[in-house]
Amino acid sequence: MTLDHLPRVRLAHLPTPLEPLERLSAALAGPEGGPEIWIKRDDCTGLATGGNKARKLEYLMGAALERGAEAVATQGAVQSNHARQTAAAAARLGLECHVLLENRTGFTDGDYNENGNVLLDRLCGATVHRCPPRDDMEAALAELVAGLPGGADRVYAIPGGGSNAIGACGYAHAATELVEQAEAGGLGIDAIVLASGSAGTHSGMVTGLLGAGSNIPVYGVSVRAESAPQETKVLDLARETAAHIGLPASVGAADIRVDDRFVGPGYGIPADSTLEAVRTMAELEGILLDPVYTGKAFAGLLGLVREGAFRAGQRVVFLHTGGSSALFAYHGWFGEKRAMAA
Numbered sequence: 374m375t376l377d378h379l380p381r382v383r384l385a386h387l388p389t390p391l392e393p394l395e396r397l398s399a400a401l402a403g404p405e406g407g408p409e410i411w412i413k414r415d416d417c418t419g420l421a422t423g424g425n426k427a428r429k430l431e432y433l434m435g436a437a438l439e440r441g442a443e444a445v446a447t448q449g450a451v452q453s454n455h456a457r458q459t460a461a462a463a464a465r466l467g468l469e470c471h472v473l474l475e476n477r478t479g480f481t482d483g484d485y486n487e488n489g490n491v492l493l494d495r496l497c498g499a500t501v502h503r504c505p506p507r508d509d510m511e512a513a514l515a516e517l518v519a520g521l522p523g524g525a526d527r528v529y530a531i532p533g534g535g536s537n538a539i540g541a542c543g544y545a546h547a548a549t550e551l552v553e554q555a556e557a558g559g560l561g562i563d564a565i566v567l568a569s570g571s572a573g574t575h576s577g578m579v580t581g582l583l584g585a586g587s588n589i590p591v592y593g594v595s596v597r598a599e600s601a602p603q604e605t606k607v608l609d610l611a612r613e614t615a616a617h618i619g620l621p622a623s624v625g626a627a628d629i630r631v632d633d634r635f636v637g638p639g640y641g642i643p644a645d646s647t648l649e650a651v652r653t654m655a656e657l658e659g660i661l662l663d664p665v666y667t668g669k670a671f672a673g674l675l676g677l678v679r680e681g682a683f684r685a686g687q688r689v690v691f692l693h694t695g696g697s698s699a700l701f702a703y704h705g706w707f708g709e710k711r712a713m714a715a
C-alpha cells in the first residue's frame with residue numbers, strides 16, 4: 374500500500390514514539406503475570422498540544438490547498454480537539470479558520486465553555502461560532518460556510534473529527550508507521566486498543582493494517598454510540614478509505630470490533646471508570662489522558678485486561694490519541710479520590 378499519490382502537507386511530528394508502560398503493566402499483572410502494555414504516543418504529534426487530528430489534517434489540508442482554499446471551517450463539540458488542531462494547522466498554513474462548536478453536553482460552566490480547547494482555538498486565531506445541539510451538524514457547517522464571504526468556493530469544509538476518506542488516510546499512514554516501528558524493534562503486537570468516535574482513526578487504522586499485510590486485531594472503544602451502529606460507521610468509512618487510497622480490497626465486518634461498555638452517561642460526560650483511567654495513567658506513568666476520549670478508551674483497555682482478554686506476555690498497544698488540553702475544562706471532575714486501588 375502506498376499513500377504517496379495523495380496530496381499531503383507535513384504538519385505532525387512523526388513518527389510518534391512507541392513506548393512500554395512498565396509500571397502500569399506491573400500493576401495490572403496477576404500472580405501468573407499479565408500482558409505487556411505499550412503506548413503509541415499520538416498525543417505527541419504537535420499542533421497546539423498534539424493529538425490524532427494532526428495526522429488527518431495532513432491529508433485534509435493537503436486537499437484544501439490543492440483546491441486553492443483561502444479558509445477552512447469545521448465543527449465539533451465545545452471541547453473539540455479537532456477544532457483546536459484545525460485552528461493550529463490553519464494558523465501554520467496562513468489560512469483563515471472558522472470553528473462551529475455545538476454544546477452537546479449542556480454544560481454551562483465557564484471552564485467548559487471558555488477554557489481548555491476553546492482558549493486554544495482563540496489563541497490560534499480561529500473565529501468561534503456556537504450552536505445548540507443539532508441532529509445534523511454537517512448541515513449546520515454547510516450553512517455556516519455558505520454564509521461566509523466567497524462561500525464554499527473560498528472556504529474548505531472539513532467534517533467533524535476530520536473523519537472522511539481523506540482524513541482517515543492519516544491513520545492508514547499511522548498503521549504503516551506502527552507496523553514498521555514494531556518490525557524495526559522486533560516487537561510482535563497482539564492487539565491495538567483505541568477510542569472510536571467520528572471513526573476516522575479506527576477506520577484508517579484497520580484499513581492501513583490490511584494494506585500493510587498485518588492482521589493485528591483492533592479493539593475500538595466507543596465514546597458515544599452503541600456498538601452496532603458504530604461498527605457500521607467504521608466499516609462504511611473503512612470501505613470508502615480503501616477506495617480512496619486505491620486498495621484492491623477492504624476490511625470485512627469481522628475485522629471491526631466496538632465495545633460500548635465504557636461510554637458512561639454520554640458523549641463528553643466522564644464515567645467513574647473514565648476518571649479512574651485518567652488518574653491511573655497519570656499516577657503510574659506521568660502521562661495525561663483526557664476525560665472525553667482516551668479516558669474512556671483506556672478504561673476499556675483496563676476492563677479487557679481485568680476480564681482476561683489478553684494472555685500473560687501478550688503485547689497490547691494503546692493508541693494515545695491526545696486530548697489532554699480538555700482536562701483544564703473538566704478540572705471540577707477530578708477530586709481527591711485516588712487511582713486504581715493498589
Ligand SMILES: *Cc1c(COP(=O)(O)O)cnc(C)c1O
Binds near residue numbers: 454455534569571573
Ligand atoms: C477525535 C478524538 C478521538 C476519536 O477519533 P475519531 O477519529 O473521531 O474516532 C480520540 N481521541 C481524541 C483525543 C480525539 O480528539
